[in-house]
Amino acid sequence: VESRDNTISDWQALSLRIESQPGILAVAPYITEKVILVSGGQLRGAVLTGIDPVLQGAVSRLADSIVAGSLDSLKEDNFDVVLGVSLANLLGVSPGDHVNVTVPRLTVTPLGLFPRSKRLRVVGLFEIGAQQDAYQAYVSLRTGRILLGGDKGVQGLQVATEGLFQAPDIMRALDKFLEEQYVVQDW
Numbered sequence: 001v002e003s004r005d006n007t008i009s010d011w012q013a014l015s016l017r018i019e020s021q022p023g024i025l026a027v028a029p030y031i032t033e034k035v036i037l038v039s040g041g042q043l044r045g046a047v048l049t050g051i052d053p054v055l056q057g058a059v060s061r062l063a064d065s066i067v068a069g070s071l072d073s074l075k076e077d078n079f080d081v082v083l084g085v086s087l088a089n090l091l092g093v094s095p096g097d098h099v100n101v102t103v104p105r106l107t108v109t110p111l112g113l114f115p116r117s118k119r120l121r122v123v124g125l126f127e128i129g130a131q132q133d134a135y136q137a138y139v140s141l142r143t144g145r146i147l148l149g150g151d152k153g154v155q156g157l158q159v160a161t162e163g164l165f166q167a168p169d170i171m172r173a174l175d176k177f178l179e180e181q182y183v184v185q186d187w
Contacts, residue, residue, distance in 0.1 A: 001174070002156035002183045009153040014182075021177055023162045023170035026058030029154035031144040036102045037083075037137065039091040046087060046137045048101060050144015059160040062126060062138070069095035069124030074140040082124035084133035097122050101137075103147050118147055 001008075001018065008014055008029075015027040031050040036043060053074040057063050063071050066082070073080050081099065083091070093099055102117045120139065127133055145151065159174070161167040167186045175184035 001159060001178070002185075004181050004183060006155060007153040008155070008157065011154045011157060015157060018157065018159060018174065018178075021170075021174055023166060024159060024174070025162060026055070026160040028052060028055035028059040028158045029141060029156070030158060031141065031148050031155045033103060033148045035104070035137075035147075037087070037091060038100045038102070039093050039097065042091045044087060044090050044135075046083075046135050048081075048103070048137045048139060048144070048147070050139050050141045050148065052141045056158075059158045061128075065126040065128045066124050067127045069122070071124055071126075071138075073123035074138065074143075077140070077142055079118055079120050079143055080123040080139065081120040082126060082138040083122060084136045085125050085127040086134035087137065088122065088125050090134070093122050095122050095124060101147065116147065 001014075011029050015029070018024055018027050029052055033048055035046050035048040037046045051074070053063075053071050067085060069082070071082055074082060081101070083093070083099075088094060091099055098119050098121055100117060100119050139147070141154070159171070161170045164187075171184050171186040178184060
């Protein structure tokens with residue numbers, strides 16, 4: 001579920017409304033943006049997604065896909081990142097190493113405009129056996145807000161439904177329930 005204006009300010013209240021609907025099991029917020037990750041001269045495009053690791057566990061199997069390190073480290077207020085295994089291999093990093101992230105937002109300084117950049121510590125690797133292993137990176141929701149903006153709002157809400165094949169019907173009903181400012185999509 002995303003907002004047509006790209007920000008859901010009161011996402012906690014919207015989450016409760018969504019969870020009250022039939023067939024909805026859980027809801028988790030996210031912020032996402034395409035970024036550039038750099039380590040040791042290796043440069044790769046990636047999708048950086050800020051998540052709440054506790055709520056994320058109810059809508060995805062990311063925690064079960066961790067093959068090195070830990071997703072729990074994202075619960076801290078550090079600049080930590082969990083990378084797909086293939087992405088980590090392309091960058092030549094493993095848990096404990098650092099990567100630099102550059103986001104497509106400009107920072108204004110007395111010397112001019114510069115892209116926003118930050119050093120992140122790799123705390124985990126995941127492998128789901130799909131393309132996401134080569135481009136996906138996860139940070140905490142707080143870190144995502146700092147890097148990508150968003151103040152207290154989020155870009156969207158992931159929704160877990162009672163069944164994979166029931167999801168289209170459940171999400172159609174949710175679309176009718178929510179105001180027109182929201183865009184509802186299923187798999």
